[in-house]
Amino acid sequence: MATGGGEHLHIIDQLQSTVQSIIHRIGGDNSYAQRLLNKIHALQEKVESLSGQERVEFLHNAKDTLRNTIEHAEQKLMQYTNFQQVYNYSIVAALLFTVLLVIALFGYKLYKSLMEKELKKKEKLKTKQAKKSKKTN
Template sequence: MTSNLAGNDDDHILDQLRNSIKAIVAKTGSHSQFAKDLTQRIGEMQNKLDALTEMDRHQFIAEMKDSLQATIGRIEQRITQHANLTSVYSSSIVSAMIFLLVAIFALFGYKLYKSLTEKELKKQKKLESKQQKKSKKSN
């Protein structure tokens, strides 16, 4: 009975490992070199595990459980950090594009304002010169 329970515990641990690896492969993409290497190494480990006797298998799984969980945790943390960096990079590109568009609109707005004020000044000077000519003619 204890052998069966230990076997179920081992199977449970292996199922957790498989699920974690599937999640990592899903995050990195199934065609990435990292995913291929990871899948190959897990396959090799599974073959070695299958070749062990029942007692050795339980001992191996017990020893490797914490190590595997820590390794998978580090991998998932790196993937999360990479995803965060990617989102920061994407948002910084969007921010830069928005800044560029605002700068372009500000430049054209300034040029338009300057042009309109120059035209207005020219109009006023022209009116003043006409008024001066009229005042000279009337004197």
């Protein structure tokens, strides 16, 4: 019976290693993943505190639940990762948009300023020509 308990303990180890490998793949600080690892650790301590037969029965009854938890954890972690990526891309896109907007604003102001200078130059030239034509008359 002790070997049966050892085989069933493999499920918890599998759950823990799956979550850790997912965390390693997605990287970053993930509070959901950390809470999940803490829960797995607490479950492992609880199972280890049970006697041999209780442990076997508990793990046998919880096997499907643990397998579903592995799948659910992977889905949640991937959703969190996708959200983080979209969030990060959104921030980068917003910053790029802001920089482009500022560049466009300065470009417009520069264009407007240059056009005003050109207009003033033309008016000055017209005024000079008008004065010149008055002097010649």
